[in-house]
Amino acid sequence: MRFTLRQLQVFVAVAQQESVSRAAVSLSLSQSAASTSLTELERQTGCRLFDRAGKRLSLNALGRQVLPQAMALLEQAREIEDLLSGKSGFGSLAVGATLTIGNYLATLLIGTFMQRHPECKVSLHVQNTANIVQQVAHYDIDLGLIEGDCQHPDLDVQPWVEDELVVFCAPGHPLAQHGRATLKELMEEAWILRELGSGTRRTFDRALGRYPLGLNVRLELEHTEAIKRAVESGLGISCISRLALRDAFRRGSLVPLETPELDLRRQFYFIWHRQKYQTAAMREFLEACRALTAGVERSDEIVLPNIA
Template sequence: MKYSLRQLEIFVAISRTASVSRAAEELSLSQSATSTALGEFEKQFDLQLFDRVSKSLRINEVGQQLLPRAVELLDRAKEIEALLQGHISFGHMKIGATLTVGNYLVTILVARFLQSHPNSRIQLQVHNTSAIVQKIANHELDLGMIEGDCDHPDIEVQPWLADELVVFSAPDHPLASLRKVTTEQLLLESWILREKGSGTRETFNRAFHNYNARLNIRLELEHTEAIKLAVESGLGIGCISRLALKDAFKRGSLVPLATPQLDLSRYFCFLWHKQKYQTTAMREFLTLCKDLTAGVKRSDLVNLPEVA
């Protein structure tokens, strides 16, 4: 065999970071050693895996074909090494989650997983949907859990849990006393919403697809807690997951508005690269998530943390 696992590891690190220096730092190598290893790897097979553009590296078509195969081989090699060393843990797993899923649901599931497998390690990254999709596509994450849509051709999408958004306001807002709020009434209000690129915003835009041009979007924020505070202060009304609002509704600091004309339903989904090797850790974690949420209805999702 003309190549080593170390060469593949360096290639994958450079692919993920698009930088020799950042890859070197990630692998605890010197920049010169990393650069030399890449050069020798390419020279062995008389090909280039990256296009050199100014001072940056851009993975080329040959590199793109190699990347998923290299990642799969490295994942398998790590499992073999753990088995030979007699380790019973599942090693290190990188999970990405969107804001609602990550802050209000996945942390509970990760905690349960680590309780069952105390020697395992999980790195949880929380970003919006577009960022998670990009990181899965670039093999920077093993598994993604999102609340938005994904139609990336290289990514496998598996629906998981039903969820719904809720339009809400401060308890003293004029709409709070109404039994039903019409779309026309909503179009007269100032809105505090999640940023574009988030799954929550995608679902909201879909519900208002005939009226987006008429919406008065006063403020866009990247965090649900900031949106809740802004709505509580009277800046406008908001629309986020019922899961993120359960405590505020219990306290009475925020109230739901009845909007039967709007379809604000959606699904939480699992994501992984179609060419990603599913490690034992991935399979075990997916099974745990499905088992702990089996039979949970959309209306009962807010009670899941207490059940789990």
């Protein structure tokens, strides 16, 4: 074999940092040691992996092909190292989740997972679908739990559980008396919606796409709790996941509206990079997610675990 794991480690760090000096700092190496390691890797293999512009290094076409393979090999090497040192192999796990999943499912799932594997360092990144897709594609996080469509060519997309949006209003709103609304009535209301780029907004816009009518969008907000508070205050009506609203519906602080003309169904998905090695932590966390939703037809039927 014409390269070492240390050389691959330096290569990955330089690719991520686009600088030998910054890569050296991240690996606790001297700059000369990191530079020598990278030079030896390219000399021994007879391949150039970077385009060089002054002190800045950017991956060339071959380097972009090698990067995911090198990262996967290093992940496997870390698992072997953990096993040989008597550890479980659950080193770390970085999960990305869109807002509905992150706020109402992922935190409890991660809490349960960490109770079973206290030695595993877990991080959760909660953002909208577009951002989570980009982070998974760039290897910034291990896997994503998203509520919007993903067409990225480098990612595997696996269905998880069905979800449904619901239009809702405050109990004192005129539409609350009937519990349903026609499309014409909806077009006459002021709306408070999620921001563009969110999975919720994409589903809602797609449902309205067949109708050439405009909405009066009063507010666009990034957080479902802020939307719920705004609707409770009488600022307008909205449409978000039933999962995020089930407690409010039980309390009666918000009221669902039937909208038979709109198809607001959607799917929750798992996503990960096609070339990323699935660690033991990733595999077990995905299994825990699937176990939570076994036999469940829709997300708002999920029985959430209690975290001690």
